[in-house]
Each structure stands twice: as structure tokens, then as C-alpha cells.
Amino acid sequence: QVQLVESGGGLVQAGGSLRLSCAVSGRTGRTYTMGWFRQAPGKEREFVAALSWIGGTPYYGDSVKGRFTFSREGAKNTVYLQMNLLKPDDTAVYYCAAGRSPILRVVTEVDFWGQGTQVTVSS
Numbered sequence: 001q002v003q004l005v006e007s008g009g010g011l012v013q014a015g016g017s018l019r020l021s022c023a024v025s026g027r028t029g030r031t032y033t034m035g036w037f038r039q040a041p042g043k044e045r046e047f048v049a050a051l052s053w054i055g056g057t058p059y060y061g062d063s064v065k066g067r068f069t070f071s072r073e074g075a076k077n078t079v080y081l082q083m084n085l086l087k088p089d090d091t092a093v094y095y096c097a098a099g100r101s102p103i104l105r106v107v108t109e110v111d112f113w114g115q116g117t118q119v120t121v122s123s
Contacts, residue, residue, distance in 0.1 A: 002026040002112040004096040009117030012086055016121070020081040022096030022114060032111075034072060034079045035104040038092035038119075048094070049081060050104040063089070086121045093118050 008020040020036070035050030049070040051058045058070035069082040079096065096114035103109060 002032065002098050004098060004112055004114035006094065006096045006114045006117040009094060009119045011120045011122065014087055014121055014123050016086050017082070017084045018086065018119060020083070020094055020096075020117060020119075022079045022081075024077040024079065024096075024098070032098040032100060033102055033104040033109075035097045035099070035110075036070065036079075036081045036094055037097055037107065037110070038090075038094045039116075040089075040092040043092075045095070045107050046092075047105050050097075051079075052102045052104070054102045083119070086119075088121045088123045091119060091121050 003026045005023045012018055031053035033053045036048040037045050038048050039045040047061045048064055049058055049060045051070055051072055067085045071080045093116040095116045097110040098112040099109045100111055101109045
């Protein structure tokens, strides 16, 4: 089992920034693809960003490209999502995710979820 605990959500004005953190614990001996998803009220859970356990560079959903940055700090077993130029449409619960698949773009590829952290962007 892998446990994921998010933090860093909150209320911010449009144009502002937030950084989300996800602490990873448990059976982390196996490397997992790590990512972020979000879910706004009345909408399906949406892919935001991820980094494959194979390596390479992070990849992003179209709606956040150029504004959000995914990073991973191996020594601390923590992943981050730096969110800049936030818009009201970014308001959602943000979930940290881990998967055994090298690709993580849809919810069916996620094996473990965090509990979520609320991000609210006011206009």
C-alpha cells in the first residue's frame, strides 16, 4: 500500500499562486508514476500533471500548460504542484495520485489516491 497526503490548498485571488505538496509513504520501494488530478463540482475528475517512473519530463493537461509545474523531490518522497496565474476555472479539489503504469492520464490508471485538498480561486 501507498499513502498519499496532500497539503497546500486554500483560497487565492485570480492571478495568484499556490504550491501543493503530496507526501508519499508506505511501500515506496517500487517506483510509481506520480501525478495530480482535480475535480470541480459537477464535473469529472480531470488530469492535471504527471511524471512517469521511467523518467523524462513532466507532462500536463492542456488547461494548465505553461502555468503549472510538477516536480518531485526523491529524498523527501514528496511531489509538488506549483500553480501560477490561477484562474477561477482552476477551482477544484486537487488529488495526488500514484500508479504502476508508466503513463498516468486517466483515472483508471491510478492505483492510489490522496484525500484531496481544496483550491478556490476568486475572481
